[in-house]
Amino acid sequence: MSSTPEPFRILLLGCGRISERHFDAISATPGLKLVAVCDELPDRAAAAAEKYGVPGFTSERAMLSETEADIAAICTPSGLHPKHGILAAQHGLHVISEKPMATRLEDADALVRACDDAGVRLFVVKQNRLNPSIKLLRSAIEKGRFGRIYLANATVRWARPQSYYDQARWRGTWEFDGGAFMNQASHYVDMIQWLVGPVESVSAKTATLARQIESEDTGSAVLKFRNGAIGTIEVTMLTYPRNLEGSITIIGERGTAKVGGTALNRIETWEFAEYDDDDREIEALKQMPNPLSVYGSGHRPYYENVMRVLRGEAAPDTDGREGRKSLELILGIYQAARTGMDVALPLGLTPMAGRPR
Ligand SMILES: NC(=O)c1ccc[n+]([C@@H]2O[C@H](COP(=O)([O-])OP(=O)(O)OC[C@H]3O[C@@H](n4cnc5c(N)ncnc54)[C@H](O)[C@@H]3O)[C@@H](O)[C@H]2O)c1
Numbered sequence: 001m002s003s004t005p006e007p008f009r010i011l012l013l014g015c016g017r018i019s020e021r022h023f024d025a026i027s028a029t030p031g032l033k034l035v036a037v038c039d040e041l042p043d044r045a046a047a048a049a050e051k052y053g054v055p056g057f058t059s060e061r062a063m064l065s066e067t068e069a070d071i072a073a074i075c076t077p078s079g080l081h082p083k084h085g086i087l088a089a090q091h092g093l094h095v096i097s098e099k100p101m102a103t104r105l106e107d108a109d110a111l112v113r114a115c116d117d118a119g120v121r122l123f124v125v126k127q128n129r130l131n132p133s134i135k136l137l138r139s140a141i142e143k144g145r146f147g148r149i150y151l152a153n154a155t156v157r158w159a160r161p162q163s164y165y166d167q168a169r170w171r172g173t174w175e176f177d178g179g180a181f182m183n184q185a186s187h188y189v190d191m192i193q194w195l196v197g198p199v200e201s202v203s204a205k206t207a208t209l210a211r212q213i214e215s216e217d218t219g220s221a222v223l224k225f226r227n228g229a230i231g232t233i234e235v236t237m238l239t240y241p242r243n244l245e246g247s248i249t250i251i252g253e254r255g256t257a258k259v260g261g262t263a264l265n266r267i268e269t270w271e272f273a274e275y276d277d278d279d280r281e282i283e284a285l286k287q288m289p290n291p292l293s294v295y296g297s298g299h300r301p302y303y304e305n306v307m308r309v310l311r312g313e314a315a316p317d318t319d320g321r322e323g324r325k326s327l328e329l330i331l332g333i334y335q336a337a338r339t340g341m342d343v344a345l346p347l348g349l350t351p352m353a354g355r356p357r
Pocket of ligand 1: 013014015016017018019038039040041044058060075076077078079080098099100125127168183295
Protein backbone atom coordinates (compact mmCIF):
# COMPACT_ATOMS: atom_id res chain seq x y z
CA MET A 1 0.00 0.00 0.00
CA SER A 2 1.51 3.35 -0.94
CA SER A 3 1.26 6.19 1.58
CA THR A 4 1.24 9.91 0.76
CA PRO A 5 4.69 11.38 1.39
CA GLU A 6 5.01 13.96 4.15
CA PRO A 7 4.82 17.51 2.73
CA PHE A 8 7.95 19.62 2.61
CA ARG A 9 7.64 22.32 5.28
CA ILE A 10 8.63 25.79 4.15
CA LEU A 11 9.12 29.02 6.03
CA LEU A 12 9.39 32.47 4.48
CA LEU A 13 11.56 35.40 5.42
CA GLY A 14 10.64 38.93 4.26
CA CYS A 15 6.90 39.55 3.79
CA GLY A 16 7.16 42.43 1.28
CA ARG A 17 6.10 42.83 -2.35
CA ILE A 18 7.60 39.70 -3.89
CA SER A 19 6.51 37.47 -1.01
CA GLU A 20 3.00 37.46 -2.50
CA ARG A 21 4.33 35.48 -5.47
CA HIS A 22 5.92 32.96 -3.13
CA PHE A 23 2.80 32.59 -0.98
CA ASP A 24 0.80 32.05 -4.16
CA ALA A 25 3.25 29.46 -5.51
CA ILE A 26 3.51 27.68 -2.14
CA SER A 27 -0.25 27.33 -1.85
CA ALA A 28 -0.49 26.15 -5.48
CA THR A 29 2.24 23.51 -5.12
CA PRO A 30 1.09 20.10 -3.90
CA GLY A 31 3.37 18.60 -1.27
CA LEU A 32 4.46 21.98 0.12
CA LYS A 33 3.25 23.38 3.44
CA LEU A 34 3.91 26.87 4.78
CA VAL A 35 4.87 26.61 8.47
CA ALA A 36 6.10 30.09 9.53
CA VAL A 37 6.74 33.63 8.32
CA CYS A 38 9.08 36.37 9.47
CA ASP A 39 9.45 40.07 8.83
CA GLU A 40 11.37 42.55 10.91
CA LEU A 41 8.33 44.84 10.67
CA PRO A 42 5.86 43.48 13.25
CA ASP A 43 2.75 44.55 11.31
CA ARG A 44 3.93 42.76 8.16
CA ALA A 45 4.81 39.61 10.08
CA ALA A 46 1.46 39.68 11.86
CA ALA A 47 -0.52 40.32 8.67
CA ALA A 48 1.10 37.41 6.81
CA ALA A 49 0.80 35.13 9.86
CA GLU A 50 -2.90 35.86 10.13
CA LYS A 51 -3.57 35.57 6.41
CA TYR A 52 -1.86 32.19 6.08
CA GLY A 53 -2.64 30.80 9.54
CA VAL A 54 0.97 30.19 10.60
CA PRO A 55 3.18 31.57 13.40
CA GLY A 56 4.72 34.97 12.63
CA PHE A 57 8.15 36.10 13.84
CA THR A 58 10.11 39.34 13.78
CA SER A 59 13.46 37.59 14.28
CA GLU A 60 14.81 35.11 11.75
CA ARG A 61 16.89 33.41 14.44
CA ALA A 62 13.84 32.85 16.62
CA MET A 63 11.87 31.51 13.64
CA LEU A 64 14.62 29.13 12.65
CA SER A 65 15.26 27.80 16.13
CA GLU A 66 11.58 27.42 17.04
CA THR A 67 10.27 25.95 13.75
CA GLU A 68 10.73 22.51 12.24
CA ALA A 69 11.13 23.07 8.51
CA ASP A 70 12.77 21.73 5.36
CA ILE A 71 13.01 24.82 3.12
CA ALA A 72 13.50 28.56 3.63
CA ALA A 73 12.24 31.08 1.07
CA ILE A 74 14.36 34.24 1.33
CA CYS A 75 12.50 37.36 0.15
CA THR A 76 14.41 40.00 2.10
CA PRO A 77 16.44 42.84 0.50
CA SER A 78 19.04 41.50 -1.92
CA GLY A 79 22.11 42.30 0.18
CA LEU A 80 20.66 40.22 3.03
CA HIS A 81 20.07 37.04 1.00
CA PRO A 82 23.50 35.59 1.83
CA LYS A 83 23.19 36.24 5.57
CA HIS A 84 19.70 34.79 5.73
CA GLY A 85 20.45 31.92 3.36
CA ILE A 86 23.57 30.93 5.29
CA LEU A 87 21.65 30.97 8.56
CA ALA A 88 18.93 28.77 7.06
CA ALA A 89 21.51 26.37 5.60
CA GLN A 90 23.21 26.12 8.99
CA HIS A 91 19.85 25.02 10.39
CA GLY A 92 19.77 22.29 7.74
CA LEU A 93 17.20 23.92 5.45
CA HIS A 94 17.25 24.02 1.67
CA VAL A 95 17.35 27.63 0.51
CA ILE A 96 15.29 29.41 -2.14
CA SER A 97 16.79 32.87 -2.63
CA GLU A 98 15.10 35.64 -4.53
CA LYS A 99 17.22 37.27 -7.21
CA PRO A 100 19.87 38.60 -7.11
CA MET A 101 21.36 36.06 -4.69
CA ALA A 102 23.71 38.76 -3.30
CA THR A 103 25.07 42.18 -4.13
CA ARG A 104 28.73 41.10 -3.82
CA LEU A 105 30.41 38.09 -5.39
CA GLU A 106 32.18 37.05 -2.18
CA ASP A 107 28.83 36.96 -0.38
CA ALA A 108 27.31 34.85 -3.17
CA ASP A 109 30.25 32.44 -2.92
CA ALA A 110 29.86 32.24 0.86
CA LEU A 111 26.20 31.33 0.39
CA VAL A 112 26.99 28.64 -2.19
CA ARG A 113 29.67 27.17 0.07
CA ALA A 114 27.47 27.26 3.16
CA CYS A 115 24.81 25.28 1.30
CA ASP A 116 27.43 22.81 0.03
CA ASP A 117 28.83 22.40 3.54
CA ALA A 118 25.39 21.85 5.05
CA GLY A 119 24.45 19.39 2.29
CA VAL A 120 21.38 21.40 1.32
CA ARG A 121 20.18 22.72 -2.02
CA LEU A 122 20.39 26.35 -3.06
CA PHE A 123 17.86 27.66 -5.58
CA VAL A 124 18.01 31.18 -7.03
CA VAL A 125 14.72 32.42 -8.47
CA LYS A 126 14.96 33.26 -12.20
CA GLN A 127 11.33 32.73 -13.01
CA ASN A 128 11.37 34.41 -16.42
CA ARG A 129 13.58 31.64 -17.80
CA LEU A 130 10.47 29.48 -17.55
CA ASN A 131 8.28 31.69 -19.74
CA PRO A 132 7.00 29.72 -22.76
CA SER A 133 8.33 32.40 -25.15
CA ILE A 134 11.80 32.30 -23.58
CA LYS A 135 11.83 28.50 -23.66
CA LEU A 136 11.12 28.65 -27.40
CA LEU A 137 13.86 31.22 -27.90
CA ARG A 138 16.32 29.05 -26.01
CA SER A 139 15.22 26.02 -28.02
CA ALA A 140 15.81 27.93 -31.29
CA ILE A 141 19.35 28.76 -30.14
CA GLU A 142 20.05 25.21 -29.00
CA LYS A 143 18.83 23.84 -32.33
CA GLY A 144 21.18 26.23 -34.16
CA ARG A 145 18.29 27.92 -35.98
CA PHE A 146 19.96 31.36 -35.86
CA GLY A 147 23.12 30.07 -37.49
CA ARG A 148 25.88 32.29 -36.27
CA ILE A 149 24.57 34.82 -33.73
CA TYR A 150 25.74 38.34 -34.55
CA LEU A 151 23.97 40.62 -32.09
CA ALA A 152 22.02 40.22 -28.86
CA ASN A 153 20.23 43.10 -27.20
CA ALA A 154 18.40 43.60 -23.92
CA THR A 155 16.39 46.78 -23.56
CA VAL A 156 14.73 47.82 -20.31
CA ARG A 157 13.02 51.19 -20.60
CA TRP A 158 10.96 51.38 -17.47
CA ALA A 159 9.64 54.14 -15.22
CA ARG A 160 10.36 54.09 -11.48
CA PRO A 161 9.52 57.35 -9.73
CA GLN A 162 11.30 58.59 -6.63
CA SER A 163 8.37 57.31 -4.55
CA TYR A 164 9.25 53.74 -5.61
CA TYR A 165 12.75 54.11 -4.17
CA ASP A 166 11.42 55.86 -1.08
CA GLN A 167 9.23 52.86 -0.16
CA ALA A 168 12.07 51.23 1.75
CA ARG A 169 15.50 52.33 2.93
CA TRP A 170 17.35 49.48 1.23
CA ARG A 171 16.27 50.51 -2.27
CA GLY A 172 18.92 52.10 -4.42
CA THR A 173 21.75 51.46 -1.93
CA TRP A 174 24.90 49.71 -3.08
CA GLU A 175 25.03 47.39 -0.10
CA PHE A 176 21.47 46.07 -0.14
CA ASP A 177 20.13 46.66 -3.65
CA GLY A 178 22.35 47.99 -6.44
CA GLY A 179 20.82 49.96 -9.27
CA ALA A 180 18.88 49.44 -12.47
CA PHE A 181 21.20 46.68 -13.72
CA MET A 182 21.25 44.79 -10.41
CA ASN A 183 17.60 45.07 -9.45
CA GLN A 184 15.06 46.01 -12.11
CA ALA A 185 16.95 44.72 -15.17
CA SER A 186 18.58 41.71 -13.57
CA HIS A 187 16.32 39.20 -15.33
CA TYR A 188 17.28 40.75 -18.68
CA VAL A 189 20.98 40.61 -17.88
CA ASP A 190 20.52 37.01 -16.81
CA MET A 191 18.62 36.16 -19.95
CA ILE A 192 21.18 37.57 -22.37
CA GLN A 193 24.08 35.73 -20.72
CA TRP A 194 22.06 32.50 -20.39
CA LEU A 195 20.94 32.58 -24.02
CA VAL A 196 24.10 33.75 -25.78
CA GLY A 197 26.87 33.55 -23.14
CA PRO A 198 29.39 33.07 -21.78
CA VAL A 199 30.41 36.72 -21.90
CA GLU A 200 34.10 37.33 -22.54
CA SER A 201 34.32 41.03 -21.72
CA VAL A 202 32.20 44.09 -21.04
CA SER A 203 32.43 47.86 -21.17
CA ALA A 204 29.79 50.17 -19.74
CA LYS A 205 28.59 53.61 -18.75
CA THR A 206 26.16 54.19 -15.90
CA ALA A 207 24.64 57.34 -14.43
CA THR A 208 22.40 58.51 -11.62
CA LEU A 209 20.54 61.18 -13.53
CA ALA A 210 17.30 61.87 -11.74
CA ARG A 211 16.66 59.69 -8.69
CA GLN A 212 18.02 60.37 -5.21
CA ILE A 213 19.76 57.01 -4.83
CA GLU A 214 23.34 55.78 -4.46
CA SER A 215 23.27 53.45 -7.47
CA GLU A 216 22.47 54.04 -11.15
CA ASP A 217 19.07 54.80 -12.64
CA THR A 218 20.39 54.56 -16.23
CA GLY A 219 23.14 52.71 -18.04
CA SER A 220 24.37 51.03 -21.14
CA ALA A 221 26.72 48.08 -21.54
CA VAL A 222 28.47 46.55 -24.53
CA LEU A 223 29.31 42.86 -24.31
CA LYS A 224 31.64 40.64 -26.29
CA PHE A 225 30.49 37.05 -26.13
CA ARG A 226 32.93 34.18 -26.28
CA ASN A 227 31.23 33.00 -29.50
CA GLY A 228 32.18 36.31 -31.13
CA ALA A 229 28.74 37.95 -31.01
CA ILE A 230 28.28 41.50 -29.74
CA GLY A 231 25.73 42.29 -27.08
CA THR A 232 24.18 45.51 -25.85
CA ILE A 233 22.15 46.14 -22.73
CA GLU A 234 20.31 49.44 -22.39
CA VAL A 235 18.61 50.19 -19.11
CA THR A 236 16.77 53.18 -17.70
CA MET A 237 14.25 53.67 -14.92
CA LEU A 238 13.51 57.19 -16.14
CA THR A 239 11.23 56.55 -19.13
CA TYR A 240 8.57 59.23 -19.46
CA PRO A 241 5.73 58.79 -18.60
CA ARG A 242 5.48 55.01 -18.11
CA ASN A 243 7.16 51.68 -18.88
CA LEU A 244 7.89 51.55 -22.60
CA GLU A 245 9.78 48.35 -23.26
CA GLY A 246 11.46 45.32 -21.74
CA SER A 247 12.81 43.07 -24.44
CA ILE A 248 15.44 40.67 -25.69
CA THR A 249 16.39 40.63 -29.39
CA ILE A 250 18.67 38.14 -31.09
CA ILE A 251 19.90 38.62 -34.63
CA GLY A 252 21.70 35.80 -36.39
CA GLU A 253 22.73 34.59 -39.79
CA ARG A 254 19.44 32.77 -40.49
CA GLY A 255 17.04 34.13 -37.88
CA THR A 256 15.80 37.16 -35.96
CA ALA A 257 13.67 36.98 -32.82
CA LYS A 258 12.44 39.53 -30.33
CA VAL A 259 10.69 38.72 -27.06
CA GLY A 260 9.04 41.58 -25.18
CA GLY A 261 5.79 42.12 -23.31
CA THR A 262 5.45 43.04 -19.67
CA ALA A 263 7.83 40.36 -18.42
CA LEU A 264 9.50 38.69 -21.40
CA ASN A 265 6.40 36.77 -22.22
CA ARG A 266 5.39 37.98 -25.68
CA ILE A 267 6.93 37.07 -29.04
CA GLU A 268 7.26 40.26 -31.09
CA THR A 269 9.40 39.03 -33.98
CA TRP A 270 10.03 35.44 -35.01
CA GLU A 271 11.63 34.97 -38.43
CA PHE A 272 13.75 32.01 -39.43
CA ALA A 273 15.06 30.80 -42.75
CA GLU A 274 13.92 27.26 -42.02
CA TYR A 275 10.69 25.95 -40.55
CA ASP A 276 10.65 24.08 -37.26
CA ASP A 277 7.71 22.48 -35.43
CA ASP A 278 8.28 24.99 -32.60
CA ASP A 279 6.89 27.64 -34.96
CA ARG A 280 3.39 26.21 -34.56
CA GLU A 281 3.42 27.34 -30.92
CA ILE A 282 4.36 30.89 -31.84
CA GLU A 283 0.97 31.88 -33.22
CA ALA A 284 -0.78 30.63 -30.07
CA LEU A 285 1.73 32.49 -27.90
CA LYS A 286 1.16 35.71 -29.82
CA GLN A 287 -2.50 35.56 -28.72
CA MET A 288 -1.72 34.99 -25.03
CA PRO A 289 -2.70 37.81 -22.66
CA ASN A 290 0.12 39.86 -21.25
CA PRO A 291 0.52 39.35 -17.47
CA LEU A 292 -0.24 42.59 -15.69
CA SER A 293 2.76 42.34 -13.42
CA VAL A 294 6.39 42.83 -14.43
CA TYR A 295 7.13 39.87 -12.12
CA GLY A 296 5.43 37.61 -14.71
CA SER A 297 3.89 34.30 -13.72
CA GLY A 298 6.93 32.09 -13.37
CA HIS A 299 7.09 31.58 -9.60
CA ARG A 300 4.67 28.62 -9.71
CA PRO A 301 6.67 26.65 -12.28
CA TYR A 302 9.83 27.62 -10.41
CA TYR A 303 8.48 26.01 -7.25
CA GLU A 304 7.39 22.93 -9.23
CA ASN A 305 11.02 22.47 -10.23
CA VAL A 306 12.16 22.92 -6.61
CA MET A 307 9.81 20.13 -5.55
CA ARG A 308 10.94 17.82 -8.32
CA VAL A 309 14.59 18.43 -7.41
CA LEU A 310 13.95 17.69 -3.74
CA ARG A 311 12.16 14.48 -4.72
CA GLY A 312 15.16 13.51 -6.84
CA GLU A 313 13.22 13.74 -10.10
CA ALA A 314 14.91 16.70 -11.83
CA ALA A 315 17.97 18.90 -11.96
CA PRO A 316 17.58 22.45 -10.61
CA ASP A 317 16.48 25.13 -13.08
CA THR A 318 18.79 27.66 -11.45
CA ASP A 319 20.98 26.64 -8.54
CA GLY A 320 23.49 28.84 -6.72
CA ARG A 321 26.24 28.43 -9.30
CA GLU A 322 23.85 29.30 -12.10
CA GLY A 323 22.44 32.28 -10.19
CA ARG A 324 25.95 33.56 -9.63
CA LYS A 325 26.65 33.98 -13.36
CA SER A 326 24.38 36.96 -13.91
CA LEU A 327 25.58 38.55 -10.65
CA GLU A 328 29.14 38.28 -11.95
CA LEU A 329 28.16 39.95 -15.21
CA ILE A 330 26.33 42.76 -13.40
CA LEU A 331 29.36 43.32 -11.17
CA GLY A 332 31.54 43.28 -14.29
CA ILE A 333 29.32 46.00 -15.77
CA TYR A 334 29.70 48.05 -12.59
CA GLN A 335 33.47 47.60 -12.60
CA ALA A 336 33.65 48.63 -16.25
CA ALA A 337 31.53 51.72 -15.61
CA ARG A 338 33.60 52.71 -12.58
CA THR A 339 36.99 52.25 -14.18
CA GLY A 340 36.20 53.15 -17.78
CA MET A 341 38.02 49.92 -18.73
CA ASP A 342 36.99 46.86 -20.67
CA VAL A 343 36.50 44.19 -18.00
CA ALA A 344 37.26 40.53 -18.72
CA LEU A 345 35.08 37.78 -17.30
CA PRO A 346 35.17 35.71 -15.17
CA LEU A 347 36.04 38.28 -12.52
CA GLY A 348 37.72 35.82 -10.12
CA LEU A 349 40.70 33.64 -11.00
CA THR A 350 39.01 30.48 -9.74
CA PRO A 351 35.31 31.16 -9.87
CA MET A 352 33.41 28.77 -7.62
CA ALA A 353 36.13 26.21 -7.24
CA GLY A 354 34.06 24.54 -4.51
CA ARG A 355 32.53 21.12 -4.85
CA PRO A 356 29.71 21.14 -7.40
CA ARG A 357 26.51 19.45 -6.24
N1 LIG B 1 11.93 37.54 -9.01
C1 LIG B 1 11.48 38.76 -9.24
O1 LIG B 1 11.01 39.07 -10.34
C2 LIG B 1 11.53 39.79 -8.17
C3 LIG B 1 10.64 40.87 -8.21
C4 LIG B 1 10.68 41.81 -7.17
C5 LIG B 1 11.62 41.68 -6.15
N2 LIG B 1 12.51 40.64 -6.18
C6 LIG B 1 13.54 40.51 -5.14
O2 LIG B 1 12.92 40.21 -3.89
C7 LIG B 1 13.61 40.83 -2.82
C8 LIG B 1 12.62 41.66 -2.00
O3 LIG B 1 12.04 42.64 -2.83
P1 LIG B 1 10.63 43.30 -2.46
O4 LIG B 1 10.26 44.15 -3.62
O5 LIG B 1 9.68 42.26 -1.98
O6 LIG B 1 11.09 44.24 -1.23
P2 LIG B 1 10.21 44.73 0.01
O7 LIG B 1 10.97 45.85 0.64
O8 LIG B 1 8.80 44.95 -0.43
O9 LIG B 1 10.23 43.46 0.97
C9 LIG B 1 11.35 43.07 1.74
C10 LIG B 1 10.83 42.68 3.12
O10 LIG B 1 11.92 42.17 3.91
C11 LIG B 1 11.75 42.66 5.22
N3 LIG B 1 13.04 42.59 5.94
C12 LIG B 1 14.12 43.37 5.77
N4 LIG B 1 15.11 42.98 6.60
C13 LIG B 1 14.65 41.92 7.30
C14 LIG B 1 15.19 41.07 8.27
N5 LIG B 1 16.45 41.23 8.73
N6 LIG B 1 14.42 40.08 8.76
C15 LIG B 1 13.15 39.91 8.33
N7 LIG B 1 12.59 40.67 7.38
C16 LIG B 1 13.33 41.66 6.87
C17 LIG B 1 11.23 44.07 5.05
O11 LIG B 1 10.61 44.57 6.22
C18 LIG B 1 10.25 43.87 3.88
O12 LIG B 1 8.95 43.57 4.34
C19 LIG B 1 14.73 41.66 -3.47
O13 LIG B 1 15.92 40.93 -3.43
C20 LIG B 1 14.27 41.82 -4.91
O14 LIG B 1 15.35 41.95 -5.82
C21 LIG B 1 12.45 39.69 -7.16
